Amino acid sequence: MKSFLLILFFSFFTVFSLTAHAFKVLEIRNNKILVDLEGEVLERGDYLLTLPGAEFQGRAIVISIRPGQAIGKLQDGNFSVGEEVKRVLGEPSFKEEAIKISLQVKYLNNAISVKQKDASFPTPNSETVSMSGNSVGGFAVIDWPTEMFLLRGSLGYEPVAVKGTARFNSCSSKTSTNCTVDINYIAASAAIRYDYYRKSRLVTWVAAGSGIKFPLNKNSTSLNKGAIGIANSILLATGADYLVSKKYFVPVGLEYHYSLNYSEKVPVINQLALHAGVGMEF
Template identity: 30%
Template structure:
């Protein structure tokens, strides 16, 4: 009976209802002559097996085969089996590269032919598994720690109070140079610590000689600065991480020229925005915009807008 059934099926016309499934178009007259259980089994087997054989070999060269995925969801490292028209296993392949719906597979065992049918063996490997990572050459999307250097341009504003009844507005610009270390506290939360040379430079004219008996008021201070910022990453793509943060800095005067006030140490409150632009998995360009506020006191009130850019290395 099974042999008669197969001969009948071979004479039945077919029609395609999807790119992966071919079902027999069975006339009602033939159905009456065939045991219904065999027909149902054939239909089920066709619908279940056909999608697994959607892969198509385009070309075979040496120990490599180019495969048209035909919409099949494969990943680098997946194994593919090849069978001849009789259903006998002939070769075992492993996916090495995937691009534009086609894959390059290495022939691990057996001999491959373009006429053989292909099917994926087993489930898809996790992208995080060591085998897949090794096969694809992929690395983690971001590192736990980084270090680097930045140069900064600061725009400074000072409201100085040489006396209790007088004040003078000053402004200016200066340059900074810092190194930084960055570490990950959680997937979206980092801490960045900067240390280096920070500056506060400004000048202005007073209405009366109030700055050491001069109307020309000047501040030129160089600090050894330490800044700590908590960063929250609100946007992460393959090319950049965008973040917002806040923190504190501590400034220790190492050289100063001022006829307005004396400043040996200082502290600032910082709000920051930044982007880390990825050059590669290892290198990135840190861009950081700080607003630094010097708390008001009896001598002065000041703020800075500092634009920093530099070079970072993940490790």
């Protein structure tokens, strides 16, 4: 008798659990299902499973939450409109349609080449002086989703501090071989980002676009400060986003900027940058 009561209790508990967390399938389209929450709670990353004995057996992962409804992406099997499905807790995952905004710190390695001449008479000695240096900047990034990719924009502060040695006295008003450039830029970029790998908390991506830099403070022993203007570049980037909670993530990335400038007025700045920060989904 005691064993029978225990079996009856656990059977009732199991049925009650399935019923309490059951959701009705409202629509199936493009390998996605729309379910009615019916006053219950689902989170992104949860799994939806068909109940035992259903006509079809399927599994979907919740990718989006709406008021009173949720969207699941089909992973295995199939579902039927009108049937009830149960919830299985899962890890948090990125929303495919979410806007991402992040604040990041950027470690910069800059390389600049400038054409210089010394004061030799009657024919000055000409040379190209190569300079390099490291600096740290910061910027904000927004990733706006579309059907195929994300539109990526950034705005930030980038200091460029480089130095090099000339063969001739072509720097510091043609009195020294020590050449320096120290420029603080407001930098902006626009790119197309493609997420090529997505799994629960992790997304990896590649991007390509262009950048523009507006000089603020300018100091240099190798350039005419009054002639330093806007710099342009092509950028290539790769990186990853890791979700640490339901809304917050940690972005990391690597960028290469190839300069489009070839004059003394705007130095040729080739840049390699490593960046990381914190972001939020909206």
